Each structure stands twice: as structure tokens, then as C-alpha cells.
Amino acid sequence: MLDAPASVTQTATNDRRIEALLRHREIEEFNNAYAAALDEQRLADWAEMFTDDGFYIVISRENADRNMPVGLIYCENKGMILDRANAMKTEMFAPRYLRHIVGNVQVTGEEANGDIRARANYVVIQVLFDRPAATLHQVGVYYDKFRRVGGALKLAERRCVYDNLLVDNALCLPV
Amino acid sequence: MLDAPASVTQTATNDRRIEALLRHREIEEFNNAYAAALDEQRLADWAEMFTDDGFYIVISRENADRNMPVGLIYCENKGMILDRANAMKTEMFAPRYLRHIVGNVQVTGEEANGDIRARANYVVIQVLFDRPAATLHQVGVYYDKFRRVGGALKLAERRCVYDNLLVDNALCLPV
Amino acid sequence: MLDAPASVTQTATNDRRIEALLRHREIEEFNNAYAAALDEQRLADWAEMFTDDGFYIVISRENADRNMPVGLIYCENKGMILDRANAMKTEMFAPRYLRHIVGNVQVTGEEANGDIRARANYVVIQVLFDRPAATLHQVGVYYDKFRRVGGALKLAERRCVYDNLLVDNALCLPV
Numbered sequence: 001m002l003d004a005p006a007s008v009t010q011t012a013t014n015d016r017r018i019e020a021l022l023r024h025r026e027i028e029e030f031n032n033a034y035a036a037a038l039d040e041q042r043l044a045d046w047a048e049m050f051t052d053d054g055f056y057i058v059i060s061r062e063n064a065d066r067n068m069p070v071g072l073i074y075c076e077n078k079g080m081i082l083d084r085a086n087a088m089k090t091e092m093f094a095p096r097y098l099r100h101i102v103g104n105v106q107v108t109g110e111e112a113n114g115d116i117r118a119r120a121n122y123v124v125i126q127v128l129f130d131r132p133a134a135t136l137h138q139v140g141v142y143y144d145k146f147r148r149v150g151g152a153l154k155l156a157e158r159r160c161v162y163d164n165l166l167v168d169n170a171l172c173l174p175v
Numbered sequence: 176m177l178d179a180p181a182s183v184t185q186t187a188t189n190d191r192r193i194e195a196l197l198r199h200r201e202i203e204e205f206n207n208a209y210a211a212a213l214d215e216q217r218l219a220d221w222a223e224m225f226t227d228d229g230f231y232i233v234i235s236r237e238n239a240d241r242n243m244p245v246g247l248i249y250c251e252n253k254g255m256i257l258d259r260a261n262a263m264k265t266e267m268f269a270p271r272y273l274r275h276i277v278g279n280v281q282v283t284g285e286e287a288n289g290d291i292r293a294r295a296n297y298v299v300i301q302v303l304f305d306r307p308a309a310t311l312h313q314v315g316v317y318y319d320k321f322r323r324v325g326g327a328l329k330l331a332e333r334r335c336v337y338d339n340l341l342v343d344n345a346l347c348l349p350v
Numbered sequence: 351m352l353d354a355p356a357s358v359t360q361t362a363t364n365d366r367r368i369e370a371l372l373r374h375r376e377i378e379e380f381n382n383a384y385a386a387a388l389d390e391q392r393l394a395d396w397a398e399m400f401t402d403d404g405f406y407i408v409i410s411r412e413n414a415d416r417n418m419p420v421g422l423i424y425c426e427n428k429g430m431i432l433d434r435a436n437a438m439k440t441e442m443f444a445p446r447y448l449r450h451i452v453g454n455v456q457v458t459g460e461e462a463n464g465d466i467r468a469r470a471n472y473v474v475i476q477v478l479f480d481r482p483a484a485t486l487h488q489v490g491v492y493y494d495k496f497r498r499v500g501g502a503l504k505l506a507e508r509r510c511v512y513d514n515l516l517v518d519n520a521l522c523l524p525v
Contacts, residue, residue: 097338127339164477272513302514309486
């Protein structure tokens, strides 16, 4: 069989690149909606962004590098994630604003079952009501596994690996 | 009539997704040009990014949440925005650098007249010439209404809602 | 000859916009991979992101504005970049984490030889192991010239122009 003409090959290549673009954009949109849910303290919406078997951990870079699974927050299914969201209901009204900046989104692979591996850098900036200055509350990387459920992306896994954590009274807030 | 074949439906869906992608990208480009104009202290260029009836306000999250329209900066048309830009001409040479990081851009809707509703998170980092360290000058959200004028996007409205503000001598700079 | 029908013109316009979108995305991907290489202290990978005649400079905004080419780091070819990477081998294990946030990517032009001019804002956040808080280590702009080599983008030039620099013991790390 003859090779496809160059223009057809080019079109196919572009289609694949556009497909990758759309997938990347979809993950960015997810991350932006995720950030907005946390910034606006809509914790129930945050919990709904995980699959039923969703895994969520917030862990220091030091522990993650050593494969020590001890995290500040550890949820191994959506029940635990919902518990976390409910537990926050009182605390969320504490006098503090958080703002998530999520950037550097990279799609890093695809699992056999179709789950998408991705990562992103995040910065959480905090403003305490009784202090004038904003501070860098937490800086790190999201290591994610996304799954399509009923047409929408959900998190089957989000590992938040932080470089630092100001050990203040907001330890238990999700990021 | 028969349903369209799956491939045609798929193409139409992809076309819509690509259209959304292009619109999102256009807004990102606008925001990046906007940030560059402010970072490079080109205030006349900044003013030209608004429509003639452009509305521009910089307001605290606290006041915005309570629907109190008292802002640090309040401009209800381009004349007032131009006044602001002109007033800055001397002050802009004060010894200070600003750097805007704009992220988490979300298109949130479309008005009946075609205006596009969008939002984005922003961080303004400041360096004072007489201090070694950069500081978080302002952190917040842009709530925007974009309008296409002569082929290009302009801001019909930008509400800058900040979480914090270091109350220093740069209060009157636009963000 | 008759004008092309509106739909054909529209398709051609969209194709150009999609082409611009893909190019922009490719540069973002490059910048994210670049940031990850530095954050994970893979300096050999970092050096490979430059062309053989790659130019790399880290320079203050003050000096750059005055066309003074004195930089903190100055490499005028890949040999010098590799030297820099090798020299870091011991120092890179110093007790410190860095995290790059790259945003506001803008494609600004194309050279006669096909090189792509672009820029991006960057923030480097540092965590010293013996201090609880993250700090803004460096804030600035990448002014870039990208070249396609063997199908992949490489940096023919990256000028890192920083607004500030905390003058600490990490001066010689690339950004």
C-alpha cells in the first residue's frame, strides 16, 4: 500500500495534537474549579470532585521522597473525604482567606484502564484577618490520577506533596 | 430523520470544544498583555484595554462579599480610567517594581448581548528598591466582562477583589 | 477571481488560530518541563534543553533596562551551560527546595530563521530546611528564543531578568 500523502499525515498529527490540547485544557479547567471550590470554602463541592474510591493525601516532600506514607491528611475513599469536608464546617468560618494558584499543568501518562496521570504546581496564599500581609501558606505539587465518570473528570487520586508548611492552626484544611 | 452518524456528532462536539479553547486562549492572551502593560508601567496602554463605558473597581473581598461598593479605586467609565492613568504619570516612576502573575482563568458565562463573563486569580508581587526581598503586594480575583470591539477584546468590566492589601504608599496603583 | 466563500475564510482563520494555539501550548509544555527539571534538581536534563549555541543569562532588571550585560550567571554556549550544571552537582544537595511557577506565556514574534520569540513570568519559591516558611526567592521574566531541533523545541536564548534577588547562598543556581 502507498504511504498516505503528506497533507493527510499532517492532518492526523494535528488531530492528535488537538486531542492532547483538549485533554490538557479539560484538566486545567478541573484544577481551576477545584481551586475555586476551596477558595470559596465550598467543601461539599470539593468532595464531589473525587471518585467513590478516591484517594487524597497531603504529605511533605521529605516523606514522599522516602516513600513514607505518613501524611497531614490521609483519605482512602470518598467517605473519608466527605467526613473531612463535614468536619470543616465549623472551622471553615475561621477568619482567614485562602487563594490557590495552580500552574505548570503536565499530562504525564495514561494508565491501562484509561485513567490520566497528571501533575501541577500549586501555591496557597493565606490572609489572616488580623494581619495585614498575605503569606505563602503552602507550596507544592499535585500528583494526580483523573478518571472520566459520566462524562466528567473526577480525581481517582490526588497526592499533594508540599515543600513547606507553616505549622499554624490551619493544618487540617484540604489544599 | 435519521440521527447523524457518530463521527459527525463527534466532529461537531470537537468543533465546539475547539471554539471554547480558542476563546479561553484569547482571554488568557488579553490578561497576559494587561499584566505586561502594568508591569512595564505603560498606563496609557492599560487604559486602552477598556471599552468607553468600561467599569473598573478595586475592592476588598470583605466589602465585595457584603455588596458594599466602596473600593480603593472606582472608575465608572473610560474617562475616569484615563484620568487614573494620567494621574499616575509621576508616581509610576517611584522606585518600585511590580510583577503580575495571572492564572486559573475561567470562562463563566455569556450575556445576552454577547459579552463574555470570566474570572482569574491574580498575585501582584512588589519589589521596593531599598529592600532586598520581594513581597506579596496583593492577591485576589478578577471578575470580568469582556466585549469584542472592532475584532479585539476589551474589558467592559473588571472587578478586582483582593484578599489582602499591604497598606503602603502604592495604594492608588491599578492592578 | 471570486472571493472565497465566508465559510472557507472562517476555516482558514480558525486553522491559523489553532496553529497559534498549538505553538503556544508547545512552549508552555517546554517551560513546565524546564521548571520540573530545576525543581527536581536534574541539572543535566536542564542543560539539554539548550541548543549548542544556547545563550543563558540571569540578570537584574536594573542592568537589563540599562543594556548592561553584567549578569549573575552568564553562559554563551552549551559548554558553559554544561559546566554550570556540573559545578552544581555538590551544591544541589544543599538543604533547600525550589519551586518554579511559570505563567503569562506570550509568543511575541518570529525571527527570519524561524526562531520563535516568547516571554513568560516566573516566580521561584524557596524553602530552606531549617526555616518553617517559604519565601519568594526570585521573581522575573524569561525573554526567550526557541528553535526547533530534531522535532523538539530547544532554547537558543533565555534571558532571565529578575526584579529582585534575595542575596543568599544560592546565588549560583540557575532559574
